[in-house]
């Protein structure tokens with residue numbers, strides 16, 4: 001199997017988490033920078049063939065890749081055992097299984 005060594009993937013995942021933390025920090029002042037951080041994080045994930053950790057998948061729109069801040073640009077409802085995300089940036093609707 002090819003791909004990058006495990007330690008490199010671990011470093012990549014750490015960088016992705018840092019980018020999401022930064023995205024959260026700058027969102028109030030510069031939401032467009034938050035979107036940029038999401039873009040960089042996605043690029044790193046693709047380069048290292050990583051799937052986004054589940055808790056990070058909930059923090060951006062899979063349609064327009066906007067960084068999401070609940071109550072600001074995404075609405076979240078629980079419906080039929082699923083979390084339903086409605087993106088205020090693009091109007092896209094995403095469903096994810098809801099675990100308590």
Ligand SMILES: [Zn+2]
Nearest residue numbers: 061064087090
């Ligand atoms: Zn969107």
